[in-house]
Amino acid sequence: MAAPAIDKDAPKICPVKPGDPNYLDEASLVYEDILANPEPYYEAMREHDPVHYDKKLQMWLITRYEDLQTVNADPNLYAVGAGYREQYSKGFFEEFKAILEKDGGGFFPDAIMSEPPYHTRIRRLIEGTFTAHKVKELEGRIRKVVVDLIDSFAGNGSCDAVRDFAIPVTIHVICEQLGISLYDAKKISRWSEAVTAQIGRMQNREQMIENARHICELQKYLINEMKDREANPKNDLISGIVHASVTHEDGTVEKLTFEEAVSIVRAVLIAGNDTTATALGNLAYLLATRPDLAEALYENVDDDRFVTRFVEEHLRRMPPIRGLSRLTMEDTVLNGKHLPKGSHLLNVYGSGNHDPQQFPDPLEFKMDRPNLGRHVVFGGGVHRCIGLALARMEVKIVAQELIRRVKDLRLAIDPGDIRYMPTVATQTIANLPVTFSRREG
Numbered sequence: 001m002a003a004p005a006i007d008k009d010a011p012k013i014c015p016v017k018p019g020d021p022n023y024l025d026e027a028s029l030v031y032e033d034i035l036a037n038p039e040p041y042y043e044a045m046r047e048h049d050p051v052h053y054d055k056k057l058q059m060w061l062i063t064r065y066e067d068l069q070t071v072n073a074d075p076n077l078y079a080v081g082a083g084y085r086e087q088y089s090k091g092f093f094e095e096f097k098a099i100l101e102k103d104g105g106g107f108f109p110d111a112i113m114s115e116p117p118y119h120t121r122i123r124r125l126i127e128g129t130f131t132a133h134k135v136k137e138l139e140g141r142i143r144k145v146v147v148d149l150i151d152s153f154a155g156n157g158s159c160d161a162v163r164d165f166a167i168p169v170t171i172h173v174i175c176e177q178l179g180i181s182l183y184d185a186k187k188i189s190r191w192s193e194a195v196t197a198q199i200g201r202m203q204n205r206e207q208m209i210e211n212a213r214h215i216c217e218l219q220k221y222l223i224n225e226m227k228d229r230e231a232n233p234k235n236d237l238i239s240g241i242v243h244a245s246v247t248h249e250d251g252t253v254e255k256l257t258f259e260e261a262v263s264i265v266r267a268v269l270i271a272g273n274d275t276t277a278t279a280l281g282n283l284a285y286l287l288a289t290r291p292d293l294a295e296a297l298y299e300n301v302d303d304d305r306f307v308t309r310f311v312e313e314h315l316r317r318m319p320p321i322r323g324l325s326r327l328t329m330e331d332t333v334l335n336g337k338h339l340p341k342g343s344h345l346l347n348v349y350g351s352g353n354h355d356p357q358q359f360p361d362p363l364e365f366k367m368d369r370p371n372l373g374r375h376v377v378f379g380g381g382v383h384r385c386i387g388l389a390l391a392r393m394e395v396k397i398v399a400q401e402l403i404r405r406v407k408d409l410r411l412a413i414d415p416g417d418i419r420y421m422p423t424v425a426t427q428t429i430a431n432l433p434v435t436f437s438r439r440e441g
């Protein structure tokens with residue numbers, strides 16, 4: 001996923017407040033206080049300027065649900081891959097590529113960050129690996145990983161729900177899904193950072209070289225695992241991707257190239273990481289701040305339909321992804337706004353999920369919404385999240401197993417002191433100190 005980062009040195013406080021006539025002109029997603037509470041900015045844009053140019057971020061922000069649908073319906077006009085490639089390892093691309101070719105088993109462009117018809121071929125080849133049916137086969141193993149982790153800290157009484165819970169759970173689960181035994185959260189986080197830094201535009205040459213070394217290590221590790229699955233297929237995602245194939249009507253069998261397969265395994269490891277950890281950190285926040293909802297979840301924990309709807313509304317109410325980028329390939333007009341060819345857009349899914357035209361009382365937690373699942377938490381169109389069945393299952397298992405084992409979950413800091421990671425891509429709580437007690441019996 002193309003995930004633009006913001007300037008870490010950007011000012012922290014927006015100079016104007018909602019209600020000031022200059023608010024829309026001056027406000028920006030680069031301000032830390034707006035990143036922490038973007039709702040007033042989203043609302044002002046949706047109401048007064050739904051396709052809004054954020055001067056400091058230098059991107060067009062697409063904030064209405066309907067406009068997000070329009071953008072996602074035309075992936076060749078509003079392209080994912082073109083902008084991604086343009087940003088990739090910017091300023092150092094040739095040197096970066098040479099390091100990977102020399103020491104990392106090769107340079108493998110991201111096959112999924114592309115446009116139809118090439119993208120269609122890739123999705124067709126890998127979709128079978130991510131179906132709800134395949135995901136179901138992993139459920140038992142994932143539940144065991146989650147239960148073991150929660151049991152290991154449930155008696156402690158306090159923890160950082162992001163660092164000690166959401167991140168390790170996600171990394172353990174993704175290793176389980178991929179079928180790798182490397183449960184080294186620090187290493188995987190560092191690899192993840194190195195990969196996302198290539199589109200963040202914030203690395204200098206020294207950092208690029210260091211990041212490239214980490215990516216070499218990551219690729220060599222994955223290639224080893226993939227070679228093993230080529231010879232000995234198992235019931236895991238790596239085997240699914242390595243052996244993915246489509247049989248055509250004339251009997252010919254199509255497969256991913258090895259380069260494509262490496263890039264997909266790498267993308268799955270990275271794409272499923274921050275997003276799902278964010279959803280789990282947000283879940284801890286919800287349960288800690290809404291004891292009424294925590295109680296309702298506990299009382300209905302064995303009711304599959306209840307938990308499914310609970311998770312769906314949680315994801316819409318606190319969507320992990322704020323915004324992901326697009327590049328216009330031609331001059332175009334979107335909701336009356338002229339966008340020249342080469343415009344950088346941000347699909348602000350965070351705002352679309354709270355558009356009152358689609359979801360009345362958008363900030364309320366309402367499990368009885370008739371259109372509960374019609375959110376844009378997982379995007380839309382041809383790039384809609386391929387891991388959504390896995391993500392939903394993981395959040396659901398964690399919600400069930402956490403509420404079965406832990407009670408009286410509360411924040412140990414003032415909600416106003418919560419800090420968010422400095423990125424426009426996700427709305428990720430950085431640290432979440434909480435207290436709780438083990439539920440006996």
Ligand code: HEM
Pocket residue numbers: 001002080112113123267268269271272273275276279319320321324325347349376377378379380382383384385386387388390391392
């Ligand atoms: C709660 C967790 C997750 C959220 C909120 C989420 C959200 C998204 C969104 C919004 C997109 C659309 C990208 C765009 O519009 O540019 C996307 C794409 C993608 N996601 Fe997820 N995701 C999650 C978990 C996962 C997991 C667990 C995996 C892998 C196992 C995954 C793999 C991918 C991939 C490979 C794409 C690119 C698809 C394409 O371009 O065809 N995601 N995700």
